[in-house]
Amino acid sequence: MLEKQERLIIGLMSGTSLDGLDIALCAIQGSGAETKVRVLEFSTIPYENALKAEVKSIFSRRDADLQMVCLMNEKIGLLHAGMILEALSSWGRKPEEVDVIASHGQTIFHAPASLHGLTDYPNATLQIGDGDHIAVKTGIITISDFRQKHIAAGGEGAPLAVYGDYLLFSKKGEDRIMLNIGGIANFTYLPADNDASKVFSTDVGPGNTLMDQFIQKHYEGLYFDENAAIASAGEVNKDLLAALMQAEFLNADFPKTTGPELFNLPYLEQAQERSGTKGLRNEAILATLCRFSATVIVAAVEKCFGKAETPSIFMSGGGMHNPLLVAALKNGLPNAAFYTTDDLDINPDAKEAVLFAVLANETLVGEKTNFGNREGVPSITMGKICLPE
Ligand SMILES: Nc1ncnc2c1ncn2[C@@H]1O[C@H](COP(=O)(O)OP(=O)(O)OP(=O)(O)O)[C@@H](O)[C@H]1O
Numbered sequence: 001m002l003e004k005q006e007r008l009i010i011g012l013m014s015g016t017s018l019d020g021l022d023i024a025l026c027a028i029q030g031s032g033a034e035t036k037v038r039v040l041e042f043s044t045i046p047y048e049n050a051l052k053a054e055v056k057s058i059f060s061r062r063d064a065d066l067q068m069v070c071l072m073n074e075k076i077g078l079l080h081a082g083m084i085l086e087a088l089s090s091w092g093r094k095p096e097e098v099d100v101i102a103s104h105g106q107t108i109f110h111a112p113a114s115l116h117g118l119t120d121y122p123n124a125t126l127q128i129g130d131g132d133h134i135a136v137k138t139g140i141i142t143i144s145d146f147r148q149k150h151i152a153a154g155g156e157g158a159p160l161a162v163y164g165d166y167l168l169f170s171k172k173g174e175d176r177i178m179l180n181i182g183g184i185a186n187f188t189y190l191p192a193d194n195d196a197s198k199v200f201s202t203d204v205g206p207g208n209t210l211m212d213q214f215i216q217k218h219y220e221g222l223y224f225d226e227n228a229a230i231a232s233a234g235e236v237n238k239d240l241l242a243a244l245m246q247a248e249f250l251n252a253d254f255p256k257t258t259g260p261e262l263f264n265l266p267y268l269e270q271a272q273e274r275s276g277t278k279g280l281r282n283e284a285i286l287a288t289l290c291r292f293s294a295t296v297i298v299a300a301v302e303k304c305f306g307k308a309e310t311p312s313i314f315m316s317g318g319g320m321h322n323p324l325l326v327a328a329l330k331n332g333l334p335n336a337a338f339y340t341t342d343d344l345d346i347n348p349d350a351k352e353a354v355l356f357a358v359l360a361n362e363t364l365v366g367e368k369t370n371f372g373n374r375e376g377v378p379s380i381t382m383g384k385i386c387l388p389e
């Protein structure tokens with residue numbers, strides 16, 4: 001594999017939105033700064049409602065049933081393997097063509113020390129869906145569990161986007177922000193001088209997660225507010241927005257990570273109580289949650305660049321399909337030029353899955369990139385190798 005001119009790597013991502021498994025078949029040449037990726041195939045295999053409910057029962061909950069966690073670790077591994085085989089067959093390809101699978105797994109809990117606040121415990125994160133099941137069932141070598149090494153080397157286990165974004169998207173002479181709006185919004189800062197020791201990725205706050213959680217609770221059968229149809233019928237409430245902005249996390253320095261463990265419905269309810277907005281219509285709450293996501297992203301980009309500068313922002317993730325959110329971003333960052341990663345030849349919905357394929361390629365054939373000696377961006381390669389036999 002090391003000697004091959006080009007490796008076929010399947011990258012997998014199933015994020016905090018629990019909508020399904022993203023599967024990207026990538027042809028990768030080279031490594032490090034010489035990495036070249038072509039996305040040959042991409043599918044999202046949706047999670048069925050029963051599976052969504054099972055994952056939700058153990059997702060970002062401190063009272064999760066431990067037996068269920070144990071069972072789901074195996075079940076998700078098996079299910080993901082089945083989904084890969086299904087995708088391969090729908091693309092008319094055989095498992096033998098694929099060199100490696102890069103599996104992120106399903107995050108069920110993310111607990112950086114800043115979130116758990118317990119002095120005797122390190123940063124922690126847990127992704128389930130064991131890689132050995134994927135390797136054995138597909139017959140394809142699988143690299144999995146990427147986040148633990150990051151924690152072991154001093155990081156929070158996320159965001160890992162920095163490692164792939166730097167290799168694939170840095171451009172000399174252009175300040176770039178690679179903005180992914182998934183359940184949580186995060187971005188990678190790529191400075192115009194290409195200096196790896198300045199590059200970082202950071203979570204900035206909620207992307208879609210609060211809106212999705214609100215919809216799922218109040219609109220039976222709906223999973224998200226498609227094209228912001230409901231939010232667009234409401235007005236932003238300034239008092240609620242101000243109360244939502246009061247999380248310590250939002251003022252913390254970069255890089256930092258978070259999850260639905262913080263940004264959840266109790267967080268919204270407490271903000272409503274503090275701001276005396278408990279009687280608001282659903283439409284107004286959704287409009288405010290949407291603006292909240294836009295406001296935290298705008299504030300984070302401004303913190304990175306200052307108001308006057310003009311970065312290029314390349315969007316990816318499901319939130320870029322939300323017209324109200326994107327309009328608020330453009331309005332809040334009038335000097336920025338907005339693109340999507342399509343403009344860099346990577347399907348924005350596939351971007352995170354591609355990232356894990358690139359991380360696996362680095363683990364196999366790359367040398368660690370030197371990001372300097374900084375907190376939060378250790379210079380490492382990541383993942384555990386699972387063999388089919
Ligand atoms: N047309 C649309 N209108 C509004 N929102 C949309 C639309 N399409 C997708 N979304 C939002 O994008 C979400 C899915 O985003 P994505 O798949 O990037 O999340 P994820 O990968 O699970 O998240 P994360 O990056 O946090 O792990 C949906 O749950 C929904 O909120």
Ligand SMILES: CC(=O)N[C@H]1[C@@H]2OC[C@@H](O2)[C@@H](O)[C@@H]1O[C@H](C)C(=O)O
Pocket residue numbers: 015016107110125157158159160161162182183184185186201203257258259352
């Ligand atoms: C713990 C975890 O799964 N975090 C995800 C999640 O989704 C977005 C944001 O929160 C980011 O920190 C991360 O994923 C991306 C792929 C990352 O590590 O860069």
